Amino acid sequence: MMLRSVQMKVMGLIIGIMLLLICIGLSIVLGYTDTSIKTAFEAFQAFNGSNEHIVIQNIRLPRAIIGAVVGICLGIAGAMMQALTKNPLASPDIIGVNAGASFFIVVAVMIFSVNSLQAFTWIAFVGAALTVVVVYFLGSIGKEGLTPIKLTLAGAAIAAFFSSLTQGLLAVDESSLDQVLFWLAGSVQGRKVEMLYGILPYIVPAIIVTFFIASKINILTIGEDVAKGLGQRTALVKIISGIIIAILAGGAVAVAGPISFVGIIVPHVVRAIVGQDYRWVFPYSAVAGGILILLADVAARYVIMPQEIPVGVMTAVIGTPFFIYMARKGAKAS
Known part of the structure; x- marks a missing residue:
């Protein structure tokens, strides 16, 4: 534990909150369209309809806000999941949130011909929440x-x-894959702030x-x-914790699609900094989750520029090597 005193x-x-705000600023400024901090300020103070101002207002600002919110949700949900299961490799993925939301999206596209991103948000949110309810029910069976x-x-x-069901459905109707591929990859690109409302x-x-x-x-x-x-x-x-996980993880996957590993990485890093006290782990996880998503999204813009890869x-x-390291560390400890 690096930080021991309350002060x-x-x-x-x-400092973490300040870094999160800086990352939001970087997300607004950096990208294929060349802009600067000055341009960003002008876009909000003296909008002139230029391409740069439109990109900042309509694309990058919503993207930055959504990225921060998604990271906050995944960071807290991951910390809560690891506390609840006492499993250091637990994350919202492990209780099927991503898989449940993805299945509901594919069913909506194939059977009901849904193609609205706004509709995807609600369908994924409901699918993720119902998945958590089913998992809690199954996990409660027994003496x-x-x-x-x-x-x-x-x-x-x-x-x-x-x-398995999702892969099977997509194999039967490959035309549906094109409609949901951008969502299944997990991305904050092209999302609108209205999706958060x-x-x-x-x-x-x-x-x-x-x-x-x-x-x-802490006591539990x-x-x-x-x-x-x-x-x-x-x-x-436990019930309240499950509801929180369903809402936060479900909300994140509903807006940005299935983004993995954030819920695994963030809590471990945070506990190394502030220890096991969840009164500090939760707020730190929220800030660290937002920072991780924003930095990953900015990096994703430059890997194959001018194209972008999903966050x-x-x-x-980033998460796969970390996951392997934690799994090996756990195996050695056992």
């Missing part, structure tokens, strides 16, 4: 009730199930509740018996 953690969080190992296994099974009323309260139950999560991670001995209603805490590909490139 250092507060200062670190302030012990909901346990970390059962939740992890149920999530992995549901993710594999939905992924429908889910923000759910995301904001979920984030606020996360900070309020952080101390209860020590052990369920200890938590019950201290009078905690562990079942209620989901960049996070996979």
Whole structure:
């Protein structure tokens, strides 16, 4: 743990927020269309209809805002998932959020001929939320009730199930692949801020509740018996945590598609900085998640310029070596 005192953690969080704002600025300024900080200010203070001002206002600003929001959601959801399952490799992916949302999108395109990005948002959000409900139900079956190992296994099974169904449907009707490929890759390119309006009323309260139950999560991670001995209603805490994961991970995948590894990487980095206290892990994870998505998105613009690769590909490139490292570290520890 690098930051031990409360004062250092507060200062670190302030610095992190400043870095997040800087990354938002970089996302607005950098890209194929050559712009500068001065151009960005002029685009909002003295809009003249030029190509540069249009790009900044209509493309890059929404992209930066959506990237930050998606990163915040995935960072918190990943930290919550790892705390709940006591699995250092857990993330929203492991409970099938991405797979469930993807399946619902493919079904909507193939059966109902949906092709609206706005409609995709709601369909994916509902699909992700229902997937979490199913996983929680399956993980609760049995005398012990909901346990970390059962939740992890149920999530992995549901993710594999939905992924298989999705691949099967796309194999039957390859024409649908072209319509959903841009969404399945995971990207914040071409998204509109309006896509956030429908889910923000759910995301904001979920984030606020996360900070309020952080101390209860701390107790739960020590052990369920200890938590019950201290009078905690562990079942209620788990249910609230599951709802938060469903809303945050579902909202992120609904807007940007299935972006992997952010929920795995961020909590580990954050815990190395502030320790295991989730009263600090959650806000730090939110900031770090936003920074990671924004930096990955900026880098994705330059890899094969003038073309761009989806930010989901960049996070996979970053996250895969990290995942292998954590898996090997866990194997050695065991």
